[in-house]
Amino acid sequence: MRRFSQLSLLAAGAAFAWGLSAALVPQAEAADLTIKLGWASSGGETDPYAIGARAFKQAVEAESKGRIEVQLFPNRALGDERPLLDGMRLGTVDAGIITNAVVAQIEPAFQINDMPFLYSNEAQAQKILDGSVGDKLRKKLETKGVVLLGYMEGGFRAMINNVRPVSTPADVKGVKYRVMQNPVYISMFSSLGGNAVPMAWAETFTAVQQGAIDGLEIPPTVIDQNKLFEVTKYLSLTNHTYSVIDLLMSKRVFDKQPDDLKKAIVKAAAEATKQQRAASLAASQSVISTLESKGMKVNKVAEIAPFRESVKPVYEQFKTSIGPDIMEEVLTAVK
Numbered sequence: 143m144r145r146f147s148q149l150s151l152l153a154a155g156a157a158f159a160w161g162l163s164a165a166l167v168p169q170a171e172a173a174d175l176t177i178k179l180g181w182a183s184s185g186g187e188t189d190p191y192a193i194g195a196r197a198f199k200q201a202v203e204a205e206s207k208g209r210i211e212v213q214l215f216p217n218r219a220l221g222d223e224r225p226l227l228d229g230m231r232l233g234t235v236d237a238g239i240i241t242n243a244v245v246a247q248i249e250p251a252f253q254i255n256d257m258p259f260l261y262s263n264e265a266q267a268q269k270i271l272d273g274s275v276g277d278k279l280r281k282k283l284e285t286k287g288v289v290l291l292g293y294m295e296g297g298f299r300a301m302i303n304n305v306r307p308v309s310t311p312a313d314v315k316g317v318k319y320r321v322m323q324n325p326v327y328i329s330m331f332s333s334l335g336g337n338a339v340p341m342a343w344a345e346t347f348t349a350v351q352q353g354a355i356d357g358l359e360i361p362p363t364v365i366d367q368n369k370l371f372e373v374t375k376y377l378s379l380t381n382h383t384y385s386v387i388d389l390l391m392s393k394r395v396f397d398k399q400p401d402d403l404k405k406a407i408v409k410a411a412a413e414a415t416k417q418q419r420a421a422s423l424a425a426s427q428s429v430i431s432t433l434e435s436k437g438m439k440v441n442k443v444a445e446i447a448p449f450r451e452s453v454k455p456v457y458e459q460f461k462t463s464i465g466p467d468i469m470e471e472v473l474t475a476v477k
Contacts, residue, residue, distance in 0.1 A: 173211035175403060177202070177391070180220030181239040182343050186367035188425040190296040191239045191387060192216055194418040198291075198389060201410035201417075206403060222344050224323070231287035233394030239294065242386035243324035249283050250463040252388075254472055256326040257460070258453040259446060261384040261476060264295065264423060270475050271386065278468060289391045291408065292415030296361040296385035297426035301378045302370065303357025304350070307441045308378035311335065311452045320346050320358040327359070329456045330382070334449070350374060361385045362429045363422065371436045379430070379442045382449065389415065 179198065181191040199212035220226055220235060223244040229235030231248070246252035254260075254275070261267040270276070271293040280290045301308045305317050315335030321327035323340040331338040339355050349355045351373045358370075359382065365371060389411055396404065434440050443449070461469050 174209040175206075175399060176211045176213060177236045177395075178213050178215060178220065179237045179239070180215040180218075180226050180235065182218050182223045182226070182241075183216065183364055184367045185214070185216035188363050188429065189216075189367035190294065190361065190363050190385075190418070190422040190425070192367075193421045193425070194239050194292075194294040194387065194389060194414065197414035197417040197421070198411060201414040202407055205410040205413075206406040210403060210406065218344060222342055224342075227288070227390070230390060230392040230395075233287075233392050235392060236395050237291075237389075237391040240388050240390055241296075241322065242388055243322040243327060245283070245288075245388050245390070246324055246326070248286050248288075249279070250460075251279055251282050251465050251468055253324075253326050253460050254279075254464045254468055255386040256324065256330075256383055257472075258326075258330045258382050258456060259450045260472070264297075264384070264419070266476060267295070267384045267386070268293075268419065270472060275468060275471055275475075283390075284393060287393045289393050289396045290388055291391055291411035292389040292418075294387045294389055294415050294418045295422050296387045297363055297422055298379075298381035299359050299361050299383045299385050300365075301357065301359050301380050301382070302365060302374040302376060302438075304353075304373075304375050305356050307376045307439065308380055309441060309443060310445075311448055313378075318354075318356040320349060320355045326456065326460060327383075329459055330453055331359075333453050333456055335452075347373065359383075361426065362433060363425050365438075366429050366432055366436075371433055371438050375437075375439060377430075377433060377438045377440045379440065380449070381443070381446075 179195055181195060183189050183191045185192045195214050202210050202212055223240050226235055226238040227240055227244060242252055242255045276293060283290050303317050306313055308314055311334045318337045318339055319331050320341045321331055321338045328338040328340060346358055357374055430440055
C-alpha cells in the first residue's frame with residue numbers, strides 16, 4: 143500500500159507540474175472568423191482556382207493580422223459548384239471560387255461574360271469587369287445573397303475531343319461536347335453544329351473516359367491539373383470564351399462581420415485577384431507545351447470570323463436576360 147501511495151503521489155505531482163507549465167506557455171489565439179473556402183477543381187500548383195484560393199488566404203490572413211483564418215477545400219470537398227453557390231445563399235457555406243456560367247444560373251446578367259468570342263484578350267476583359275459593368279453585376283448578385291469579392295480568371299477556354307481537331311465551325315458539327323449546365327454554352331455549341339451535353343463537372347472525366355461524350359470545352363490549365371490529357375486527344379485553341387471565375391462569399395456570413403473585418407476581406411480580395419490573374423496568365427502561356435509533351439495534339443485557330451458569324455444568334459437570344467443596357471455597354475467597349 144505504501145509503494146502504491148508513493149507512486150500515486152508522484153504521478154499526481156507530475157500531472158500538476160505539467161498542467162502548471164502548460165498554463166504558463168502562451169497559447170495561439172483563435173481567429174475571430176474562420177472562412178471555409180471551397181472550389182470544384184484540383185488543388186494543383188497551376189490550377190487557376192487553387193491559385194486564387196491560396197492568394198486569398200495569404201492576403202486576408204495578413205490584412206486581418208491573423209484575426210481571419212481561411213481554410214481551403216479543393217476537389218468538391220464542400221460540394222460541386224451549384225451546391226456551393228446555393229449554400230452561400232443560405233449561409234451554410236462561407237465562400238467559394240465558382241465558374242461564371244454557374245453564377246449565371248442564379249443571376250442571368252452574368253451570362254454576358256460567357257458570350258462566345260466576345261473578348262479579344264485578357265486585358266480587355268479585365269478592364270470591363272473592373273469598371274462599371276463589373277459593378278452592375280456585383281450589385282445584382284448581392285440581391286441574391288452572394289457577395290462578389292473578385293473577378294478572377296481561368297484563361298480562355300479551348301475545345302478538346304477525341305474525334306478531330308477544330309479549325310472551322312464545321313469541325314464542331316456532330317461532336318458530343320460536355321458543356322456546363324448553362325443555356326449560353328448549350329446555345330453556343332448548338333449554333334456551331336455540335337451536340338451539347340449539359341453535365342456536372344464531377345461526372346465529366348468518367349464520361350469522356352467511357353466514351354459517353356466525345357470531349358468538352360475548358361481552359362488549358364484545368365486540362366493539365368485535372369489530367370484530362372489522359373482521356374482526350376485533340377486540343378484546339380479556339381479561345382471561344384474568356385473564363386471568368388468568381389471569388390464569392392455568403393452575404394449572410396459577410397454581413398455578420400464587424401466593419402474592420404469586412405474592409406480587410408474586400409481589400410485582401412482585390413490584392414488576391416490581381417495576383418491570381420498574373421499567375422493564371424503565366425500558367426496558361428506555359429501549359430500548352432506541357433500538354434503537347436503529355437501526348438495531346440494541339441492546333442491554333444487561324445480564322446475566328448467564321449465562328450463569330452455562326453454564333454450571332456446567341457447574342458440576340460440572350461439580350462433580354464442579360465439586359466440590353468449591359469450588353470450594349472460591353473459590345474461598345476470591345477469594338
